[in-house]
Amino acid sequence: MSEVDDLKKAAGEYAVDNFIQSGMLVGLGVGSTAIHAVRRLGELVQAGELTSITAIPCGHQAEEAAQEFQIPLVEFTPTTRIDVTIDGADEVDPELNLIKGGGGALTREKIVAQSSRREIIVVDESKLSSKLGEKWFVPIEVLRFGWQTQMGYLESLGSEPVLRMAENGTPFLTDQNNYIIDANFGMIDNPIFLGEEIKRRTGIIEHGLFLHLATDLVVASSIGVRHISHED
Numbered sequence: 398m399s400e401v402d403d404l405k406k407a408a409g410e411y412a413v414d415n416f417i418q419s420g421m422l423v424g425l426g427v428g429s430t431a432i433h434a435v436r437r438l439g440e441l442v443q444a445g446e447l448t449s450i451t452a453i454p455c456g457h458q459a460e461e462a463a464q465e466f467q468i469p470l471v472e473f474t475p476t477t478r479i480d481v482t483i484d485g486a487d488e489v490d491p492e493l494n495l496i497k498g499g500g501g502a503l504t505r506e507k508i509v510a511q512s513s514r515r516e517i518i519v520v521d522e523s524k525l526s527s528k529l530g531e532k533w534f535v536p537i538e539v540l541r542f543g544w545q546t547q548m549g550y551l552e553s554l555g556s557e558p559v560l561r562m563a564e565n566g567t568p569f570l571t572d573q574n575n576y577i578i579d580a581n582f583g584m585i586d587n588p589i590f591l592g593e594e595i596k597r598r599t600g601i602i603e604h605g606l607f608l609h610l611a612t613d614l615v616v617a618s619s620i621g622v623r624h625i626s627h628e629d
């Protein structure tokens with residue numbers, strides 16, 4: 398494992414070890430950091446150290462890992478409140494606002510986050526920024542039908558939009574079979590306003606700006622792991 402993978406593992410495992418208790422309903426995030434939390438949770442469930450755990454996955458990756466570790470998966474009901482979700486992020490500002498969707502799972506991740514009492518974000522220190530947009534574009538999930546029409550709209554909002562491609566050269570498909578447009582807005586002065594503007598258009602399903610959703614941040618760096626609560 399590379400040094401950065403070690404940090405991702407440390408953050409993911411810290412979140413499980415410190416915030417998950419028996420009996421909880423857990424949201425399982427997607428990505429190369431969150432997967433370490435899913436694996437750690439699975440190990441503790443299999444060892445009998447955590448009991449009566451159920452989970453809701455944010456994407457196929459988390460679902461497959463949960464099945465491998467026999468973590469029981471459940472569906473949402475109209476009254477579901479997830480106790481704790483552990484997920485990654487592409488960029489985190491000092492207010493714990495996020496850009497997510499580098500793995501393309503942003504819509505399900507946001508549904509899970511908004512249904513969670515606690516949304517714990519696990520990152521290595523390279524994800525921290527002074528202002529959203531400093532390090533990452535905004536991933537936007539769009540319906541395939543008419544996706545071309547969204548490009549001009551996103552340009553009119555001041556971005557440089559690019560249709561995300563898969564490694565095989567065809568458009569990247571989300572778990573819901575939609576496309577992702579990565580829109581580079583540069584530094585974002587007013588993410589709430591921008592998020593509302595992006596969502597104005599029919600066919601735009603969701604954007605990767607996660608504002609006021611994270612309750613906790615777990616950051617791993619070469620000097621250790623630290624926990625920051627939104628209340629701090």
Ligand code: 5RP
Nearest residue numbers: 428429430485498499500502
């Ligand atoms: C997936 C996500 C991921 O959590 C985000 O891209 C971070 O991924 P990684 O931990 O692999 O850097 O939002 O949609």
